[in-house]
Amino acid sequence: MKLSALAVASILGFAAATPAPLEKRATVQGFDISGYQPSVNFAAAYASGARFVIIKATEGTTFISSTFSSQYTGATNAGFIRGGYHFAHPGSSTGAAQANYFLAHGGGWSKDGITLPGMLDIEYNPSGATCYGLSAASMVAWIHDFVNTYHTKTGVYPMIYTTTDWWTQCTGNSAAFASTCPLVLARYASSPGTMPAGWPYQTIWQNSDAYAYGGDSDVFNGSLDQLKKIALG
Structure with a gap:
């Protein structure tokens, strides 16, 4: 069932009302980390204003981050809303197996108010094979397999991390996930730019x-209360 723009806004945890013309939209600073940042000063990051952390947990079906547990505990103890992410290898096993x-x-x-839904990191293949050797239709099917398995097991849909360029090239710019999966868009520029198909923002x-405190900078497109709503499912 295709959802209305209002329903999409509700799923993503945002107020549906349009801000006043000159109103500055509330945002929340966060960051994401992996084993490349084995030691993070979470207290300092929190003091600087960051409020959420996304931490690498797994990759494919053979890699578990050795720093995930300590990073997750550190983020929790510092008061962050936090969650894990999975780096996808669509060419090596099914979406269900990786989920x-x-x-x-x-x-x-x-549903504790401090845990973000898991994030599927699906992007450029570090080994170089374009789109992991999958057609656009096969890639979309793989993502459906991962997303539906995660939803069945947890009751929430995972976030999807990608770039507009990769998504366009490797899924044929599919709009199939915009009504269910919150978008985490990577673009190192002064603005987010063009969205992948279906996502309004x-x-x-x-x-x-x-x-500043390690990893990548992330900005939540809303207020802290709206971020907490996502953590409540």
Whole structure:
């Protein structure tokens, strides 16, 4: 069923009302990290104004981040809203297999107000094969397999991290996920730019790969209360 723009806004946890013409939209600073940042000063990041962290948990069905547990605990103890992410390898195993692997190793979700839905990081292949050797239709089917498995197991849809360029090239610019999965858009520029098909706006914008306290800078497109609503499902 295709959802209305109002329903999409509700799913993403945003107020549906249009801001006044000169009103500055509320945003929340956050960041994402992996094993490349084994030691993060979470207290300092929180003191600077950051309020959420997305932490790499898994990759494919063979890699578990050795720093995930300590980073997740550190973020929790510092008062952050936090969640895990999975780096996809669509050419190596099914979406369901990778979703289950992610869920078994840190990607779970609970309705506690401080846990973000897991994030599917699907982007350029580090080994170089264009679109992991999949056609656009096969890629869309793979993403459906991951997303539906995650939703069945947790009751929430995962966030999807990508770039507009990759999404256009490798999914044929599919609009199939815009009504269910919050978009985390990567673009290192002064604005988010063009959205992938179907999404009216990004939920989170990864706007830099050099955050002051480690990892990448992320900006939530809304207020802290709206971010907390996403953590409540």
